[in-house]
Amino acid sequence: MQSDFLxxxxxxxxxxxxxxxxxxxxxxxxxxxxxxxxxGKSTITRLALKRTRxxxxxxxxxxxxxxxxxKAGLVKHRDEMRxxxxxxxxxxxxxxxxxxxxxxxxEPVLLDxxxxxxxPVGYLLGFPREVIEVINPNFxxxxxxxxxxxxxxxxRDLKRxxxxxxxxxxERHQDLNRAAAISxxxxxxxxxxxxxxxxxxxxxxxxxELVQVLDLAVSEYD
Amino acid sequence: MQSDFLxxxxxxxxxxxxxxxxxxxxxxxxxxxxxxxxxGKSTITRLALKRTRxxxxxxxxxxxxxxxxxKAGLVKHRDEMRxxxxxxxxxxxxxxxxxxxxxxxxEPVLLDxxxxxxxPVGYLLGFPREVIEVINPNFxxxxxxxxxxxxxxxxRDLKRxxxxxxxxxxERHQDLNRAAAISxxxxxxxxxxxxxxxxxxxxxxxxxELVQVLDLAVSEYD
Amino acid sequence: MQSDFLxxxxxxxxxxxxxxxxxxxxxxxxxxxxxxxxxGKSTITRLALKRTRxxxxxxxxxxxxxxxxxKAGLVKHRDEMRxxxxxxxxxxxxxxxxxxxxxxxxEPVLLDxxxxxxxPVGYLLGFPREVIEVINPNFxxxxxxxxxxxxxxxxRDLKRxxxxxxxxxxERHQDLNRAAAISxxxxxxxxxxxxxxxxxxxxxxxxxELVQVLDLAVSEYD
Numbered sequence: 001m002q003s004d005f006l007x008x009x010x011x012x013x014x015x016x017x018x019x020x021x022x023x024x025x026x027x028x029x030x031x032x033x034x035x036x037x038x039x040g041k042s043t044i045t046r047l048a049l050k051r052t053r054x055x056x057x058x059x060x061x062x063x064x065x066x067x068x069x070x071k072a073g074l075v076k077h078r079d080e081m082r083x084x085x086x087x088x089x090x091x092x093x094x095x096x097x098x099x100x101x102x103x104x105x106x107e108p109v110l111l112d113x114x115x116x117x118x119x120p121v122g123y124l125l126g127f128p129r130e131v132i133e134v135i136n137p138n139f140x141x142x143x144x145x146x147x148x149x150x151x152x153x154x155x156r157d158l159k160r161x162x163x164x165x166x167x168x169x170x171e172r173h174q175d176l177n178r179a180a181a182i183s184x185x186x187x188x189x190x191x192x193x194x195x196x197x198x199x200x201x202x203x204x205x206x207x208x209e210l211v212q213v214l215d216l217a218v219s220e221y222d
Numbered sequence: 223m224q225s226d227f228l229x230x231x232x233x234x235x236x237x238x239x240x241x242x243x244x245x246x247x248x249x250x251x252x253x254x255x256x257x258x259x260x261x262g263k264s265t266i267t268r269l270a271l272k273r274t275r276x277x278x279x280x281x282x283x284x285x286x287x288x289x290x291x292x293k294a295g296l297v298k299h300r301d302e303m304r305x306x307x308x309x310x311x312x313x314x315x316x317x318x319x320x321x322x323x324x325x326x327x328x329e330p331v332l333l334d335x336x337x338x339x340x341x342p343v344g345y346l347l348g349f350p351r352e353v354i355e356v357i358n359p360n361f362x363x364x365x366x367x368x369x370x371x372x373x374x375x376x377x378r379d380l381k382r383x384x385x386x387x388x389x390x391x392x393e394r395h396q397d398l399n400r401a402a403a404i405s406x407x408x409x410x411x412x413x414x415x416x417x418x419x420x421x422x423x424x425x426x427x428x429x430x431e432l433v434q435v436l437d438l439a440v441s442e443y444d
Numbered sequence: 445m446q447s448d449f450l451x452x453x454x455x456x457x458x459x460x461x462x463x464x465x466x467x468x469x470x471x472x473x474x475x476x477x478x479x480x481x482x483x484g485k486s487t488i489t490r491l492a493l494k495r496t497r498x499x500x501x502x503x504x505x506x507x508x509x510x511x512x513x514x515k516a517g518l519v520k521h522r523d524e525m526r527x528x529x530x531x532x533x534x535x536x537x538x539x540x541x542x543x544x545x546x547x548x549x550x551e552p553v554l555l556d557x558x559x560x561x562x563x564p565v566g567y568l569l570g571f572p573r574e575v576i577e578v579i580n581p582n583f584x585x586x587x588x589x590x591x592x593x594x595x596x597x598x599x600r601d602l603k604r605x606x607x608x609x610x611x612x613x614x615e616r617h618q619d620l621n622r623a624a625a626i627s628x629x630x631x632x633x634x635x636x637x638x639x640x641x642x643x644x645x646x647x648x649x650x651x652x653e654l655v656q657v658l659d660l661a662v663s664e665y666d
Contacts, residue, residue, distance in 0.1 A: 086411065116404075121435055122361060122415030125407050139566060172416060175397070175619070179404040182560075182623040186573050186631070187408070189530065191566030194616060213565055308633065338626075343657055344583060344635030351630050394638060397619070401626040409630070 028104025029217040030135060031056075032190075033210075034115040034126070034181070035143030036173050038150040038157070040197045040206070044143055045112065047203070048210040054108050054217035061113040061126075064096040065089075090128065097134040108217035111135070115142065115177035115184070123176055129187050136188045139213050140181045143206070145197045147171045250326030251439040252357060253278075254412070255432075256337040256348070256403070257365030258395050260372040260379070262419045262428070266365055267334065269425070270432040276330050276439035283335040283348075286318040287311075312350065319356040330439035333357070337364065337399035337406070345398055351409050358410045361435050362403045365428070367419050369393045472548025473661040474579060475500075476634070477654075478559040478570070478625070479587030480617050482594040482601070484641045484650070488587055489556065491647070492654040498552050498661035505557040505570075508540040509533075534572065541578035552661035555579070559586065559621035559628070567620055573631050580632045583657050584625045587650070589641050591615045 035041035049056055062081075069075045069092050074084060084092070103109055116123045127135070145153075147167035154164075165173075181192045193213055197206040257263035271278055284303075291297045291314055296306060306314070325331055338345045349357070367375075369389035376386075387395075403414045415435055419428040479485035493500055506525075513519045513536055518528060528536070547553055560567045571579070589597075591611035598608075609617075625636045637657055641650040 116414075119413065121438065122363075122413030123407075124413050125404070128411075129408050141566075168418075172400075176400060176404060176414065178616075178620060179401040179623040179626075182401075182569070182620060182627055183404055183408045185567075185569050186627045189572075191563065191568050192560075192620070193566035196612075216565065312633075338636075341635065343660065344585075344637030345629075346635050347626070347629050350633075390640075394622075398622060398626060398636065401623040404623075405626055405630045 028101060029054075029108040030100060030104050030111060030137040031109070031139045031141060031213060031217075032111045032113055032135075032137045032184075033141045033143070034113055034177065036114075036150065036170065036177065038154040038170075039143045039145045040153070040203070041112075041143045043203065044195070044197060044206050044210055045110065047207045048214060049110065051207065051211050052214040052217075054214055056108050056110045056214060056217070057103060058110050058112060059100060059103065061096060061100075061111055064099055065092045068092050068095040068099065090131075093128070093131045094134065097131045100135055108214070110214065111137070115140070115180040116173070118173060123173075125180060125183075127180075127184055132184045132187050137184075137190045138216075139193055140184055140190045141193045141195060141210065141213060142174075142177055142181055143195050143197055144174055147174075149197075149199055250323060251276075251330040252322060252326050252333055252359040253331070253361045253363060253435060253439075254333045254335055254357070254359045254406075255363045255365070256335055256399065258336075258372065258392065258399065260376040260392075261365045261367045262375070262425070263334070263365045265425065266417070266419060266428050266432055267332065269429045270436060271332065273429065273433050274436040274439075276436055278330045278332045278436060278439070279325060280332050280334060281322060281325065283318060283322075283333055286321055287314045290314050290317040290321065312353075315350070315353045316356065319353045322357055330436070332436065333359070337362070337402040338395070340395060345395075347402060347405075349402075349406055354406045354409050359406075359412045360438075361415055362406055362412045363415045363417060363432065363435060364396075364399055364403055365417050365419055366396055369396075371419075371421055472545055473498075473552040474544060474548050474555060474581040475553070475583045475585060475657060475661075476555045476557055476579075476581045476628075477585045477587070478557055478621060480558075480594065480614065480621065482598040482614075483587045483589045484597070484647070485556075485587045487647065488639070488641060488650050488654055489554065491651045492658060493554065495651065495655050496658040496661075498658055500554045500658060500661070501547060501551045502554050502556060503544060503547065505540060505544075505555055508543055509536045512536050512539040512543065534575075537572070537575045538578065541575045544579055552658070554658065555581070559584070559624040560617070562617060567617075569624060569627075571624075571628055576628045576631050581628070581634045582660075583637055584628055584634045585637045585639060585654065585657060586618075586621055586625055587639050587641055588618055591618075593641075593643055 033041060033045055045058070049058060066075070066078055066081055069081060069084070072092075072095075074088065074092075075081055081089075100109055100111060114126045116125055118124075147170040150170050151165075151167055178192075178194070184190060185192050193209070195206050195209045197203065255263060255267055267280070271280060288297070288300055288303055291303060291306070294314075294317075296310065296314075297303055303311075322331055322333060336348045339348055340346075369392040372392050373387075373389055400414075400416070406412060407414050415431070417428050417431045419425065477485060477489055489502070493502060510519070510522055510525055513525060513528070516536075516539075518532065518536075519525055525533075544553055544555060558570045560569055591614040594614050595609075595611055622636075622638075628634060629636050637653070639650050639653045641647065
């Protein structure tokens with residue numbers, strides 16, 4: 001496997017690269033974290049942020065869009081956001097993206113968001129081409145679990161007002177998210193990191209994998 | 223899930239959006255409908271067109287390319303189409319795309335086509351980047367069924383001269399079509415709508431889902 | 445299926461196209477061959493090259509990048525490659541891509557490479573947008589096998605220092621490679637050819653499928 005030289009022993013060494021960053025560009029440093037409801041994204045994110053050596057700013061993409069909309073005098077309440085026409089929404093996405101780049105100049109950003117958004121009339125890409133090009137994330141992390149694990153967690157989590165999906169639909173949504181992540185990587189310099197959050201594997205390992213990615217930011221902000 | 227604000231209760235409300243349509247741009251309105259042989263695309267399309275409140279023009283992409291080729295004096299018979307060199311075919315695709323945009327200025331278009339085309343030497347993308355950018359569809363609909371359902375329908379439908387594929391090959395083709403749809407969405411404003419046409423679920427539900435998408439055109443052409 | 449006219453009987457005729465090749469552009473002629481470790485890519489490639497009527501030059505993308513790095517005085521040994529910063533690596537990828545186009549003007553090129561590369565911190569796209577646009581391959585071939593077949597081959601092949609993956613991880617890597625191939629096709633004129641290399645099917649058939657693709661180059665270099 002001569003062409004494997006770049007990563008000769010991928011899983012042997014946890015991080016055998018020089019401190020001044022292979023495959024992570026200089027600042028800004030942005031990690032997008034995605035995952036469908038029920039994979040455990042919030043829990044993993046919270047635990048990883050406590051443990052990472054790099055001090056990350058956690059930003060929610062939807063919150064940022066809302067802030068930009070309020071600033072522009074377009075809305076007062078969150079509920080009004082989805083009544084905005086798509087052109088306006090696209091502009092808000094771009095403004096939020098620019099804001100992220102601004103923040104990331106000062107400190108590493110962990111961007112809590114979705115790869116695709118399931119709406120009643122279809123899947124919407126979370127990051128259209130021009131938006132992902134502005135953000136240019138270093139990593140797109142997808143938290144995944146098996147459809148049956150996800151379904152189980154959703155059923156135990158009744159207070160959150162989630163729609164009931166079949167395992168087939170859950171699998172499909174995760175498939176589409178992977179394809180979306182590849183498309184986003186095509187329009188940025190991002191690596192796609194998939195973290196499995198399985199019941200038997202333990203949350204610990206999933207958190208560690210995220211910490212490993214986040215810690216790559218350490219050398220970037222001296 | 224603060225970032226979920228855009229679609230707070232995705233499956234509770236069938237269509238809780240203002241009439242002037244978020245996420246569907248102003249005219250033209252184009253819905254691409256795709257699906258591999260045996261999923262029931264023709265049947266669903268025919269029934270949905272009878273029921274939709276918006277009066278759609280059904281356009282077959284291959285037909286349109288053929289018409290453009292005849293106009294240009296390149297071919298007389300359909301069989302000659304595939305003997306054209308790829309550069310010429312690409313130009314015909316672009317011409318057909320421009321024609322669609324023209325038609326869609328007058329009335330909503332339902333574009334009957336394929337996400338990818340299986341040829342003896344590989345899968346061909348139905349809509350190269352520059353072609354999808356011209357069409358800029360509002361929706362890319364994929365009709366799907368399970369590989370065994372598709373195989374069953376193909377076997378019952380012997381008069382149509384179809385190649386025999388394994389369930390594995392059918393599954394793979396559907397996988398590639400989803401990835402292609404995501405790539406198309408990346409180069410347009412389209413939402414990706416996947417409609418399952420399962421035996422036990424009944425055709426009715428599949429047709430209703432398509433009608434729901436098509437009816438979004440109503441407010442666009444006053 | 446009127447829109448099927450392009451490929452009316454896809455699997456009936458092995459290659460019913462005019463000699464001057466529809467859907468393969470004029471020279472240069474480049475076939476990318478990819479597949480994760482354990483699918484049998486090296487074996488199939490070696491056997492196909494012996495049998496094809498077109499005389500192909502086998503090029504390893506990693507080798508080419510290394511040569512360009514040596515020429516530029518950046519490294520002396522292969523191990524130093526991965527210590528280069530990402531910007532430099534990207535430039536080397538582009539130089540290697542240009543070199544391929546140069547070679548392909550003289551003779552057809554079979555490019556041995558990876559669709560995505562699994563690193564400890566995520567999947568890296570083998571061909572970022574600007575690189576695939578330069579190479580503009582005619583075909584992206586993916587050799588595939590079932591996860592259990594791949595795992596079996598890896599276990600029997602102990603001398604090669606491979607990481608141990610689960611079947612789930614193998615399946616996911618193949619999924620991502622398909623999505624990557626579709627993205628590459630979106631940014632080139634490539635057809636995506638998936639060749640299954642199953643135990644029960646026999647190597648012979650897989651080799652034949654590759655030969656069929658390679659033989660399309662015959663008419664291109666007269």
